Structures are given as structure tokens and as C-alpha cells.
Amino acid sequence: xxxxxxxxxxxxxxxxxxxxxxxxxxxxxxxxxxxxxxxxxxxxxxxxxxxxxxxxxxxxxxxxxxxxxxxxxxxxxxxxxxxxxxxxxxxxxxxxxxxxxxxxxxxxxxxxxxxxxxxxxxxxxxxxxxxxxxxxxxxxxxxxxxxxxxxxxxxxxxxxxxxxxxxxxxxxxxxxxxxxxxxxxxxxxxxxxxxxxxxxxxxxxxxxxxxxxxxxxxxxxxxxxxxxxxxxxxxxxxxxxxxxxxx
Amino acid sequence: xxxxxxxxxxxxxxxxxxxxxxxxxxxxxxxxxxxxxxxxxxxxxxxxxxxxxxxxxxxxxxxxxxxxxxxxxxxxxxxxxxxxxxxxxxxxxxxxxxxxxxxxxxxxxxxxxxxxxxxxxxxxxxxxxxxxxxxxxxxxxxxxxxxxxxxxxxxxxxxxxxxxxxxxxxxxxxxxxxxxxxxxxxxxxxxxxxxxxxxxxxxxxxxxxxxxxxxxxxxxxxxxxxxxxxxxxxxxxxxxxxxxxxxxxxxxxxxxxxxxxxxxxxxxxxxxxxxxxxxxxxxxxxxxxxxxxxxxxxxxxxxxxxxxxxxxxxx
Numbered sequence: 001x002x003x004x005x006x007x008x009x010x011x012x013x014x015x016x017x018x019x020x021x022x023x024x025x026x027x028x029x030x031x032x033x034x035x036x037x038x039x040x041x042x043x044x045x046x047x048x049x050x051x052x053x054x055x056x057x058x059x060x061x062x063x064x065x066x067x068x069x070x071x072x073x074x075x076x077x078x079x080x081x082x083x084x085x086x087x088x089x090x091x092x093x094x095x096x097x098x099x100x101x102x103x104x105x106x107x108x109x110x111x112x113x114x115x116x117x118x119x120x121x122x123x124x125x126x127x128x129x130x131x132x133x134x135x136x137x138x139x140x141x142x143x144x145x146x147x148x149x150x151x152x153x154x155x156x157x158x159x160x161x162x163x164x165x166x167x168x169x170x171x172x173x174x175x176x177x178x179x180x181x182x183x184x185x186x187x188x189x190x191x192x193x194x195x196x197x198x199x200x201x202x203x204x205x206x207x208x209x210x211x212x213x214x215x216x217x218x219x220x221x222x223x224x225x226x227x228x229x230x231x232x233x234x235x236x237x238x239x240x241x242x243x244x245x246x247x
Numbered sequence: 248x249x250x251x252x253x254x255x256x257x258x259x260x261x262x263x264x265x266x267x268x269x270x271x272x273x274x275x276x277x278x279x280x281x282x283x284x285x286x287x288x289x290x291x292x293x294x295x296x297x298x299x300x301x302x303x304x305x306x307x308x309x310x311x312x313x314x315x316x317x318x319x320x321x322x323x324x325x326x327x328x329x330x331x332x333x334x335x336x337x338x339x340x341x342x343x344x345x346x347x348x349x350x351x352x353x354x355x356x357x358x359x360x361x362x363x364x365x366x367x368x369x370x371x372x373x374x375x376x377x378x379x380x381x382x383x384x385x386x387x388x389x390x391x392x393x394x395x396x397x398x399x400x401x402x403x404x405x406x407x408x409x410x411x412x413x414x415x416x417x418x419x420x421x422x423x424x425x426x427x428x429x430x431x432x433x434x435x436x437x438x439x440x441x442x443x444x445x446x447x448x449x450x451x452x453x454x455x456x457x458x459x460x461x462x463x464x465x466x467x468x469x470x471x472x473x474x475x476x477x478x479x480x481x482x483x484x485x486x487x488x489x490x491x492x493x494x495x496x497x498x499x500x501x502x503x504x505x506x507x508x509x510x511x512x513x514x515x516x517x518x519x520x521x522x523x524x525x526x527x528x529x530x531x532x533x534x535x536x537x538x539x540x541x542x543x544x545x546x547x548x549x550x551x552x553x554x555x556x557x558x559x560x561x562x
Contacts (some may be wrong), residue, residue, distance in 0.1 A: 003350065006350075007348060010344065010347045010348050011348070013344075014333070014336070014340075014344045017336065017340065018333065018335040018336065021335050021336065021337075021340075021376070022335050083331050083332075083333075083334060084327060084328075084329055084331030085331045085332065085333055087292070087297050087327045087331060088325070088327060088331055088332075088389075088392070090296075090297055091295040091296055091297050091320060091323070091325045091327075092320065092345075092348050092349070093317045093318075093320040093321045093348070093349065093350075094317075094348060095316075095317065245297060245298045245299065246298065246299055
């Protein structure tokens, strides 16, 4: 078991080092921070709201992640397959799930780092007023879990193809579907037919499950939702990879 | 160390590998020959556990590759075709990763990396990104990765592909040296490498083993093997031919060249032998003429290779 953990750590370390040795990491972080700032202050009306909270920050996250997270995740397996390092990795004494978890954890940590770098917002809001920091913490936790879910889906689509662009597009479409399922214009439309249908569809939405976190409510159902999206996607990634190898 | 039993791999209706069996022991270097698309790489991928066989079994050091993959993979060093390496890392970073994933840490890792770097002559590019390396260096980087944990089993898919003649020579020497203590399989389509590095060779064609033996045994299958080539001056071609036919055991005589009063001819015996009796008989038969050259042919691998693999594709 300890060697399994060591393998996951070694693979994650390599993956993380890979991000920072290319411009991907820096471009991503800068864009993420710029977008966060712009939407929070300019579009979200941080000041106009007249309340000490980060609602105007978190409300945009499902939409940022829609494009940014697949950009991080698209290379995970597509690149390994294109360059041929997948053959190297899977003939080393590691199991496929150690490789999958290792690579996923590395990217998730990276997204966590980018999210963590928005800390000046927390300082600002604390300086300007006295917000409920518990709510903010819950927001960050929810955002991190949601990022993980987007990432796991991107990981899955990345395993499908050796073309990063194709992987990106499929990931965006899948994630968009999971957002729209709980997006008011869509739910309102569905509500004309059936309320139970709305509930069913909306229960698959990132937005629905992220709402609670934004309000500071830690509902175990929401946590389980995100974790199961991650678990299911990573499991499917494993199945896809095995399918490729079996030819 | 490596045991392959009735290995089969189907890609859809195509039989990429069709019932391959062989074994490689410690101290053996097995050359894996075959035309492109014969199933060499597919076989190697199954041996190293990258793809599962449709049928058959691979055991490495007594561990079944599909039942105890981790134990089996620990014993193997593998250089895949085209020598892939993580392009976003430096050579050192890549080798450190390879050592770590093989369970080498701290000083053991340092020693292992240094040893591999030295053996593969990578000092000058140690801090260079893999992406910027020339093909030869990238190849050696991946090769270094395969020997980093000093494995008892090495599987090398075209280890000399893309190297310059000097590098090829170095790699062959390295394989021969390491082959004394390890079990090595390497694939190639360069026949001279078989002589340079192998203790045994297998020729595979369309997924089947068509020849298996030491380089000398394979050469002996050549039509040329056992023939005597001689160059004699001061005689006409037909006169020499007539004399050679009189030699006991001659099957066929061909005149290869006749120029300036010199004849280059080749005599084929009915039953090839390597003790030189036939060559001596020829030598005695042509006494009296000036013999400029006379030698016993060993047979040529490329001829054997062509005969075996061509005849099979024509069927």
C-alpha cells in the first residue's frame, strides 16, 4: 500500500513539474486571475452589491471552469498517447489506477493553486467589511470540488483521443450540458412540462450543487455528488485506457 | 527468465501475432528479426505487459505478466519503438522520475542515474529539455531509462534505430556486454546486428516464427552455405567448370565472372558441410592452375532472411 502511495506521488510530482516547465501553467494562472478580477468587480458588481461577500466572485466559477479546466485537462492522456509515453508509463511497475489518480491529483492541485491565488479577494473583502468567512471557506471548498469534477470529465475525454483539440471540445460540451441542466432558462423551460423532470435534470447540474456551497451550506449530498462525478469519470478513464490497450 | 507460450494477438480479423513461443535465459541475447509489420513490436508489447494477448501466456522471472504484472514489470527494462520520453522534462528530471518509479530513492537514485548517464553518454545534455534533443540523444535518454534499475531482463525495440554508425556500434557493444548477465530481447531489421550482438536469433514473419537458431545455424540454411568460391587464372571458364563437376559431391557449378584470363566460379556441394573436406577436394582438383583465391562460403543472413520471409508472403 505504501508503494502504491509512493507511485501516485511520483507520478503526480512529475505531472506537476511538467505544468511548470511549460508556459501552460503561467498562462492559465494569469488568465484565471484576470478573468476572476474582471468578472467579480466589473460584471458581478462587487461594490454595487453593498454587502461583504464573495458571491460576485463564486457565481462565475461554473462558467470560467467550463473553458479553463478542459484546457488544463485535455493534455493529460491525449499527450501521453500522442508522444508514446503511455507505453512507457504503463510498462513501469505501476497499476493503471495509480497513474490515473496520480495525474488527476497533480492537475487538481494545480487548479487548487490557481484558486488559492485569488486570496487577495478575501483580504479585500475582509478589509472593506466583515464578511462571514465560513461562507467564503465553503465557497472555496465547493469551487475546488467543482473544478475537480470538470477536471475528471476532461481527463475522461482526454483518454478518448490523441488529439488535444478534440478532447477539449468534447469536455466543454459535456461540462456545458452539466451546467445547463441547472441553468434557470433551461429549468424554466422544462418546468412547463413536468416539475419532477426539472428536479431530475437539475440534480445532475453543477450549478444546483454549487449553490449550497455559495450560501455557506455544506450539504453532504452536494459533496457526494461532486466526488461521485470524479470517481465515475476516473473509473471510466481506466476502462477507456484498458480498451485502447486491448486493441 | 522470459517465457512466451503460444502468444496470439488479433486486431479485429488481422492476426498480428499468431502462436509465438520461445524462451530466453539469463546470459542470452535474442535477436528478433522480421520485415516491417511482422509482429515484432506487438510481441514485445505483450511481453512487457502494455497490451494483453488474445491468447497465450508470458512469464518473466516466473511471474505471469497478467496475474502478477507489478512483480513481472519490476524485472523488465523496456525501450519502446521510437524511444518516447516526456518532452516537457530535462534529461535529468526524466531519469530521476524513471528511477523513482522503480523504487530507487535518495543515494540509490543518484547512483543509478549517474551510472545510466555514464553508460549512455548523456553528461553533455543532462540539463537540456528532452524536447530540444536530437534524435540520437533522445533515443539514448530512453535507453538510459530502461537500464536505470539494472534489470535482469531487457526488452529493446529497435535500439539502434536513428543512431549514427558510431552510436550504433556503442549500443551493440553495450548490449553484448550486458547480455552476459541479463536476458535480452532486441528487435532489429539490420542483419549485421545479429552477428554483432546476438547469441540467438528468431525470424518472425506475419506473426509466426519462421526460423530460430544461432546466427551460424541460420546462415547454414542459406543456399550459399558450404559452397566454394574460387578464382583461377590461366584457364577457360568451361574447362574449369568441367573439372569442378568431376569433384565428388558437386551439385552445381556457376561461373560468376570471366575476365582477362581469370575465372571466378562457385561450386555448390550436394550436402553442405563446414569441415572443409569439400573445399580441400576442390583445391586438389584445380591444382596445376594458378589459384588466386579459394574460400568456403559461410552463407549469408540476408539471403536466408529474404528466402524465408519472401517465400512466405508469396504463398
